[in-house]
Amino acid sequence: MPKNLYGIVFDRIVTHFAFALGLLIFLFSFFAEITFWLEFNRRFNFIAVDYLIYTYEVVKNIDESYPIPLLLGAILIVLFALIFITDKTKAFRHTFKNETTFKQKLVPSALIIVIALTFTLFVNNEKAEQFENRYNNEIAKAGIYSFFAAFRNNELSYKEFYNTLSEEQVFKTVKKDYISPKVTFVNPEEPQILRKISNSDSLKVPQCPNVILICIESLSSRFLNSFGSDLNITPTLDSLANKSLFFTNIFATGTRTVRGMEAITLSIPPTPGRSIVKRENNGGLFTIGEIFKEQGYERNFFYGGDGYFDNMNTYFGGNGFNIVDRGRGFLLDTNIKTKRTNIDDDEVTFENAWGVCDEDIYNKVLKEADKTFNEGTPFFNFVMTTSNHRPFTYPEGKIDIPSGTGREGGIKYTDYAISNFLKQAKTKPWYNNTLFVIMADHCASSAGRWALDVENYHIPALIFNAGIKPEKVHKFCSQIDVFPTVFDLLNWDYTTNLFGQSILEMKPEDERAFIGNYRKLGLLKSDTLMVLSDQHKSDIYKWNRKDNSLKVIAERPSFLYKTISYYQAADYLYRNNGLKLE
Structure with a gap:
């Protein structure tokens, strides 16, 4: 002044x-x-x-x-x-x-x-x-x-910040991993991964059961007794592990719910910056929902809060899913032509910052499943839970841990709600012909000492019911592989633009998991981890599973090129509309 x-x-x-x-x-x-x-x-x-x-x-x-x-x-x-x-x-x-x-x-x-x-x-x-x-x-x-x-810097350009290869080399490397008697590439000379998968033959008849995915908020594998825990807070999930196709070495691709949704629905390695779920121009993509649509399924996304949060309604609605949420007045994009159903006040027994409790969302799932079944239409329901999230509050008197006292209570209530849901589902006429998939969106701890803390990506995943034979599968795999595995189990022939593969069909040399955060992009094969970083850096480590430590080891050019190829291909397809339906 x-x-x-x-x-x-x-x-x-x-x-x-x-x-x-x-x-x-x-x-x-x-x-x-x-x-x-x-x-x-x-x-x-x-x-x-x-x-x-x-x-x-x-x-x-x-x-x-x-x-x-x-x-x-x-x-x-x-x-x-x-x-x-x-x-x-x-x-x-x-x-x-x-x-x-x-x-x-x-x-x-x-x-x-x-x-x-x-x-x-x-x-x-x-x-x-x-x-x-x-x-x-x-x-x-x-x-x-x-x-x-x-x-x-909430979005990062892969080509500007990370190591790259020629597009020809990238897609040649990626496509090589998909070569199989079951696979035919639609445009083999183009920078695409679009291919036809043949799973049916005279001995394998396609099946079309209902499919319910329960995506559990923040459920690390370390909380389950099935993975060595002694907390005794997941009796339902531990029991199901012995009755399911149970994957013991599956890893989340990221550290947030939107990353889990991206991995499950788009079956794509994590791209740098924010999740595709939160980006613009993320409608009309080739998701697992399109494969269900081709088989005549109704597709529904259930969320106990307002799906406006994290752009979920725009993403799922823009990709053909009907929305069932606890909306408070925010409308879907007017260009989205899917149905939106509200969870009404009289359907709510408990609610916190993130929405209704798990029991309430499951009750809504049961109600909507009954409607769709009565219409004679198979359904695919993507159910996103919220109770295992801070502040960890839930209805009192359900479990022996007081509400709001910590994550162990949130997990135990989550497990209790699943048990209650399955008991009710068993009384329904559609139960026997329904395939259940239970998987975490990400782990409870998103970070640790290391650039990518491997154990903090280790999640549980299991598939059961509808004739699935129980088996423990120890192959290294990723969230992106779960639904290609489901399509394999159902003997479906389909055209796919997904990066994921059937875990059951993986050869030992094909086993791998993608893990990352918004800047670090990792490829894990057995005990070896390659990490790509911005500023065109890369590091390779030996992972010690006993203490979860990483030790720098000598460079492996072929492993580096494979890691670059997957992440560069994913970014290329997204930015060049290669993930679009057309």
């Missing part, structure tokens, strides 16, 4: 307000970072940016998970204390009575502006990452700077 305006009412108001606002931002972000770290083991990233869009769910979740009055009270007390101390030092009075001229202030102001522009234009947040230990890399960053860096 010009010198002759120092100390006027306007100057005093602006100075006090700006000073208080700056302090409030620093204090609030400090406490917010603590809660964010508890949930994700990271500084602010693009997840925090996304959460600004979905304020209802996020604010309600925070309110139910943390003592907000206490936290806000502490912030305000510290804020007023700092303002009081500042005032006692006579800092405000010195400011309003100083003799610095406008010209004298230009030099330090210009210096501050240059520093800000330099960091904005030339300093990447990733330059803080100078350590082998991922926790150290995250601690080395600044929270507020990380937030704005994520705001600017």
Whole structure:
């Protein structure tokens, strides 16, 4: 401000307000970072940016998970204390009575502006990452700077940031893994993976049972006794593991629900940046829903909250699924022609920030399944659960762990609700002709010490009922392979644009799993992990399953080229409309 305006009412108001606002931002972000770290083991990233869009769910979740009055009270007390101390030092009075001229202030102001522009234009947040230990890399960053860096970089161009090969080499490498007597490529010379799969013959007649997928929020394999846990909180799932096609070495592709949805429905390795579920132009894609459609199925997506969250309604609706959710007035894109059914108030017995409890969503599934069955139409129901999510609240009196006391209670209630759902389903005329698939969307812990913490991608998956023979399958595989396996079990002939393969048909040399976060892209084969990073980096590790450690090993060019090929092919197809139905 010009010198002759120092100390006027306007100057005093602006100075006090700006000073208080700056302090409030620093204090609030400090406490917010603590809660964010508890949930994700990271500084602010693009997840925090996304959460600004979905304020209802996020604010309600925070309110139910943390003592907000206490936290806000502490912030305000510290804020007023700092303002009081500042005032006692006579800092405000010195400011309003100083003799610095406008010209004298230009030099330090210009210096501050240059520093800000330099960091904005030339300093990447990733330059803080100078350590082998991922926790150290995250601690080395600044929270507020990380937030704005994520705001600017929530999508990454694969070709600009990662190692690449020629398109010809990429698709030649990828297609080689699909060569089989059952497979015929539609356009073998084109940069595509479109192919026809033949599973039926005179001995294998196609089957069309109803299919219900239960996608469980944040269920790590380490919580199940079937994987060595002694928590005894998943008796239903552990019992089902012995009666199912049970996959013991299956890995989630990512660390968020939208990544799990992307992997399951699009059957694609994770692309850098945000999930395709959250991107623009994500309708009219070739999903598993199209294969069900070809077989005459009705396709439904069930979610206990508002499917507006994380763009789920737009994605599923734009790809031919009917929507059943707890909508609060947000409408689907007007270009989407699918049906939307609301979970009404009289159908709700318990609700928290993320929506209705699992029992309520299952009751809605049963009700809608009855309707579709009575119409004589087979159905594919994608059911997304929410109870195993902070704040871990659920109806009291259902299990022996009090509501809201932690994740173990959330898991035990999730297991209880599945048991209750299956008991009710067994009374239905459509039960015997219904195939059930249960799988986690991702693990409870999304990050660890390592760039990609392998064990934190290990999830349970099982397929049962409708004549499926129980078997434990120990092959290394990925979320993207589950529904190609289902289509194989049902003896379907179909055209596919999916990256996944039937796990049952995998040869030992074909076994692999894709794991990643929004920047790191990994290919896991047995105990070897290749990780592609932005800034055109790659690292190869030996994974020790006993202690979950990674040890850098000598380069393997052929493994590197295969990893690049899969991820580059996935990005190429998405950006060049190669995932579209046409």
